[in-house]
Amino acid sequence: MTVLPLRPDLAGCEPYGAPELDVPVRLNVNENPYPPSPAVxxxxxxxxxxxxxxxxxxxxxxxxxxxxxxxxxxxxxxxxxxxxxxxxxxxxxxxxxxxxxxxxxxxxxxxxxxxxxxxxxxxxxxxxxxxxxxxxxxxxxxxxxxxxxxxxxxxxxxxxxxxxxxxxxxxxxxxxxxxxxxxxxxxxxxxxxxxxxxxxxxxxxxxxxxxxxxxxxxxxxxxxxxxxxxxxxxxxxxxxxxxxxxxxxxxxxxxxxxxxxxxxxxxxxxxxxxxxxxxxxxxxxxxxxxxxxxxxxLMSQVASLRAERDGLVDWLRQQGWTAYDSDANFVLFGPFADREAVWQGLLDRGVLIRVVGPDGYLRVCVGTPAEMERFRNALIAVTKEDHV
Ligand SMILES: Cc1ncc(COP(=O)(O)O)c(C=O)c1O
Known part of the structure; x- marks a missing residue:
């Protein structure tokens, strides 16, 4: 029982934020995957x-x-x-x-x-x-x-x-x-x-x-x-x-x-x-x-990130999923009967994405070409091997 006078409307609330996990491929908070150059x-x-x-x-x-x-x-x-x-x-x-x-x-x-x-x-x-x-x-x-x-x-x-x-x-x-x-x-x-x-x-x-x-x-x-x-x-x-x-x-x-x-x-x-x-x-x-x-x-990678995003939408659709057109650096895709299981399966393979949006859907942020390849391989493996 707390003795602190937290505002009643805040009781039971958790601090906001996506899980911060140290994994090789982080595609969960819509960051730009390219760090600044040594000159910058x-x-x-x-x-x-x-x-x-x-x-x-x-x-x-x-x-x-x-x-x-x-x-x-x-x-x-x-x-x-x-x-x-x-x-x-x-x-x-x-x-x-x-x-x-x-x-x-x-x-x-x-x-x-x-x-x-x-x-x-x-x-x-x-x-x-x-x-x-x-x-x-x-x-x-x-x-x-x-x-x-x-x-x-x-x-x-x-x-x-x-x-x-x-x-x-x-x-x-x-x-x-x-x-x-x-x-x-x-x-x-x-x-x-x-x-x-x-x-x-x-x-x-x-x-x-x-x-x-x-x-x-x-x-x-x-x-x-x-x-x-x-x-x-x-x-x-x-x-x-x-x-x-x-x-x-x-x-x-x-x-x-x-x-x-x-x-x-x-x-x-x-x-x-x-x-x-x-x-x-x-x-x-x-x-x-x-x-x-x-x-x-700093903005020079935006064009390639856009191209990578459009390629990702096409690829997801070719695999039979719904992927929404995106004007951002992420794509919402699904539906999955158990999206939490897909998320966990990807995480087990070193790829962190986000469970967010309508039921059954997941959001993946666009990373480098190497990161996206790892994501694609992991997604195929999850759906084939884990049967989710
Ligand atoms: C739609 C939208 N607005 C605002 C923000 C917050 O961005 P910032 O890092 O500038 O606080 C985000 C971050 O993910 C976002 O998705």
Whole structure:
């Protein structure tokens, strides 16, 4: 019996996280399998050494240099030029999203999302005492925009979170759907809350979580281009749109913990209210800046990872399984009568993947060609030898 006053709603909860197992082939948390080159490592080490010489001081609270470098990166990656004031960053996009829920969620407020989706969303909501409501996606994991509109009207959420590409399904949202949802979100925020002009209801904040955005297939747009759109008076057409990105995936910097968000300056300034002072350490800022200066090299494997992913989808289908089209660096496949047994059989053969998503399905992340060969061989062995 504990004597500690844990919040009653946290009683019995376990800390979130996939099993961290030391096995030869780790394909369970959607990392980039390629480590940084010695040249990148050396530049980062020098940048960290320079930062270390000033560690007696607190870091820059607003870090304009890093935000400008992230804006430059987005301009190259998505062709959308944003100001540094439109960028926010924190320790992983997990923390960025927590800032969003801290600023806009809270008691008596609702966060709406669409399942199956990333399993941290309910945790951000829980931790900020925000009500978390979900609606199902269609069977192919796309969104039924009419149903989304209905849900928005019914729930009047403060925050809507849409992962695109979605985890664990790999599904990207068409821009038309995002636009329709942004329009439905206008003046449909928490009931009875006056907007900034003192008379109208607020808009719901719509977060498009593009953690896997760089892996999207050619022709699949990023919602970033909507941030550039203006209304008749020249203001932001979608002041309630936020796009979350991360350096953890395509960028190959999961260990750095640097996530970021692009939005209207008004929205970003509201996130600044809830951040802890100096939340982004000087070492993190220096490392991220050094890594961003090598963006071409760090991103050079994205094309081959995409090709490997498409090959994996084809291969899984040839074996007779269902594998969903993916715009991310992972593939959802199945169904298996006993997915836990398949997962365990793969693990016994040195390959760690993830049990997540709809019943019977598993998610595998794209690794190096050698890792994928090992995965394919192990999967065949599991299904033939273990009869699962
Ligand atoms: C959809 C989605 N969003 C956000 C994240 C969190 O990424 P980060 O490492 O930036 O916190 C993940 C991580 O797996 C993810 O799958």
């Amino acid at each position: 490592v050396s530049d980062i080490a020098q940048a960290v050494a320079r930062a270390a010489a000033g560690l007696n001081r607190y870091p820059d609270r607003d870090f304009p240099e890093l935000r400008a470098a992230l804006a430059d990166y987005l301009a190259v990656e998505s062709g959308v030029r944003l100001s540094w004031e439109q960028i926010w960053a924190a320790n992983g996009s997990n923390e960025v999203m927590l800032h969003v829920l801290q600023a806009f969620g809270g008691p008596e407020r609702t966060c709406l999302s669409f399942t199956p989706t990333y399993s941290m969303y309910p945790e951000y909501a829980r931790d900020t005492l925000t009500r978390y409501v979900t609606c199902p996606r269609r069977d192919d994991f796309t969104l039924d925009v009419d149903a989304v509109t209905e849900a928005i009207k019914r729930e009047r959420p403060a925050v809507i979170i849409l992962a695109s590409p979605n985890n664990p399904t790999g599904t990207a949202l068409p821009l038309d759907d995002v636009v329709a949802i942004l329009e439905a979100a206008r003046e449909c925020g928490p009931a009875g809350v006056a907007g900034t002009d003192g008379t109208r209801d607020t808009h719901c904040v719509v977060v498009i979580d593009e953690a896997y955005g760089e892996f999207r297939r050619p022709g699949v747009p990023s919602a970033l281009e909507l941030l550039g759109r203006t209304d008749a008076s020249g203001g932001a057409r979608y002041p309630h749109l936020a796009i979350a990105r991360t350096m953890s995936k395509a960028f190959g910097m999961a260990g750095l913990r640097l996530g970021y968000l692009a939005a209207s300056q008004e929205l970003v300034d509201m996130l600044r209210i809830v951040r802890l002072p100096y939340h982004l350490s000087a070492v993190t800022q220096a490392t991220a800046l050094a890594a961003l200066s090598h963006r071409d090299e």
